Amino acid sequence: MPQPPFIILDSVTKRWSNGATVLDGISLQAERGEFISLIGPSGCGKSTLLRLLAGLSGLSSGSVSLDGMLPESAREIMSFIFQDATLLPWRTVRSNVELGLELEGKTTESQRRKTSTALLQLVGLSDVADLHPRQLSGGMRMRVSIARALATRPKILLMDEPFGALDEMTRDFLNEEVLRLRENDQFTTFFVTHSVAEAVFLSTRILVLRAKPGQIAREIPVPFTFPRTADLRSAPEFLRLVGEVSAALRAVQVPSNPSNPGHL
């Protein structure tokens, strides 16, 4: 018997209580280990889609299956990385990394310590383990956030524009870091971003969404093999694909019309 796809979305629709349709009939399947980027104009519902997958928001119609489970039941195999680092300022870096494990309550303190030590080493933050978040730079905070998400060894990683607020150098560096971490742990990722280059560099597949209502406009596979290195960014076929995705994105941009500002 063939295995059903790891993740199945079937005509997922989300309407706000005022009747506005945010997502309209999103259907999609994903296999284990895929890295899927969601890109589109603001208001296309890409962050909402992520929240639906996380079970933080309910569907209006359609269905979501994550490894055969509903979103609410699949939380144990999922981690969410937010736009800001969302660290608890009163906890040390180490203690922040251990938070997810601590809340799950299935591990002993020494096990958590072992996990956090390994992860901090992995993201290069061993030296700052005992500092508090406010003593770190934005990029370092995001690395703590990533380490925290990976601490529970998730099978599904949901990332909502995690590097949007960082400068380009830090962003590139963290992109490479995400790929490196992905080599260790084959998590399946949904990644919301505004950066075409970032999407092409990281993904196995890019979904371009259009807004009002949010629908999948195009699906663009990214053929580059892993492991990918920083050199990829200057390869001609990389730049060609960036151009293609950019064109697809331009095609779905609603031309702005000052006399008729789109309602929210």
Place this chain on the structure above:
Amino acid sequence: MKKFLMQAAWPLAVFVVVITAWDLCCRGFAIPAYVLPPPSAVVRVVLERHHTLWNAFCITALEAGGGYLLSIIGGVVIALFFAQSPLIRRSLYPYTILLQTVPIVAIAPLILMWFGSGLRSVMLVAFVICLFPIIANTTQGLISVPRNLIDLFIMSNASRSRLLLKLRLPHALPHLFVGLRISAGISVIGAVTGELFASSNAVGEGGLGYSITYANSQLQTDYLFALVLTASLLGFLFFFTVAALEWLCLRKWHESAMKIDAD
């Protein structure tokens, strides 16, 4: 240390100037001592009556401190209740504002009537006056947790009690301290005001407020000055104890802890 001395130098200079001016006024205009006693007379009365002064200080400290501690417990419990739902807040919050808007001198006689005179009633006055800042600030802290942090806890399947203990309460701590600092000073005001109405008048049981009315009626203005200074000293003591506690709790992680001296 040198920096500290430099910082202390200016307030100290102001102190010397004010005391000197005060003294010169008393001498220069030949003001009678029952209207404005010279500083030397105040110092003398402090030395002479330090025993009764200390006694009154302790009583008022007990009343203010007791009311203050009760208001912390009561205020935090009420804030926890308020944090449960917007409906609860909408229904009950207007009434807590009454605590702030009704003048305490209007409530004190009622408390005297209902509970009689004595330490307990005075404590109650201090409790009432301290309650609102603690409720308001703690509630604010409990309900202003960023949405993403709550989602993070939901994603970890955290129970309500864990959410409260590991997220809402620590997040509310800096807000609670704002309330604590406001209430620290006014607890003494509450106790002194309470004593004007509800103090026991048995010998040796009157606090600073009671002694103030007594000194006033006897035209012992020098003693009155000493009592007022002692009361403000008590307020300072409360305030700085709380500020020190705040610094200890927040210095590692909260922005405000670095600026506490500037407040």
